[in-house]
Amino acid sequence: MTFDTPLIPSANPRLSADHVRTAGTGIRLVGQTCKDCGKSLFPRTGVCPACQSVNLADSEMPDEGVLYSWSVVHVAPKPWTTPYVIGYVDLPNQVRVFSHIGGAPDSLRVDMPVRLEAVAAAHGETAGQPPFRFSPVQKGVL
Numbered sequence: 001m002t003f004d005t006p007l008i009p010s011a012n013p014r015l016s017a018d019h020v021r022t023a024g025t026g027i028r029l030v031g032q033t034c035k036d037c038g039k040s041l042f043p044r045t046g047v048c049p050a051c052q053s054v055n056l057a058d059s060e061m062p063d064e065g066v067l068y069s070w071s072v073v074h075v076a077p078k079p080w081t082t083p084y085v086i087g088y089v090d091l092p093n094q095v096r097v098f099s100h101i102g103g104a105p106d107s108l109r110v111d112m113p114v115r116l117e118a119v120a121a122a123h124g125e126t127a128g129q130p131p132f133r134f135s136p137v138q139k140g141v142l
C-alpha cells in the first residue's frame, strides 16, 4: 500500500498559485512580513494579526521546518485517492503551515525535519492550486 498518491485535494483551498514561486526544480512558499512588527505570515492576509498593521510585504518562507503533527486521511470525495497524509509544519520563522505530507505515515515523527517539495499537478485538480508538500529530509541528500 502506498501513501504517496498524486490525486489529492488541496490541503488549503485558500491558497492559490501566487502563494508559490518556482525556479528551476525548486519551489518556495510566498507569504508576508509585517514591516511594523516583523511577524512572518503565511498564507498572505490583509492585516497583521499581531499588530493590526496593513504595512505588509511579500516574503519567501523558509523551505525547511519540523513536523508538528499529522493525520492520515482515509475517506475523501471522489475523485481523490486515499489514503493521504496532511499535517502542520513549523518553520523557523514561527509560521505553521498546513500542508500535505510526503513519506509513509509510520515513518513520521514529531519534530522530524521536513523540506518543501513540488509535486506534479494531478488531473482533476483545480487549476491554480499550489502543488507542494513537505516531506521528511532524507539523510545525506541536500
Ligand SMILES: [Zn+2]
Pocket (backbone or CB within 6 Å): 034, 035, 036, 037, 038, 039, 048, 049, 050, 051, 052, 053
Ligand atoms: Zn505586525
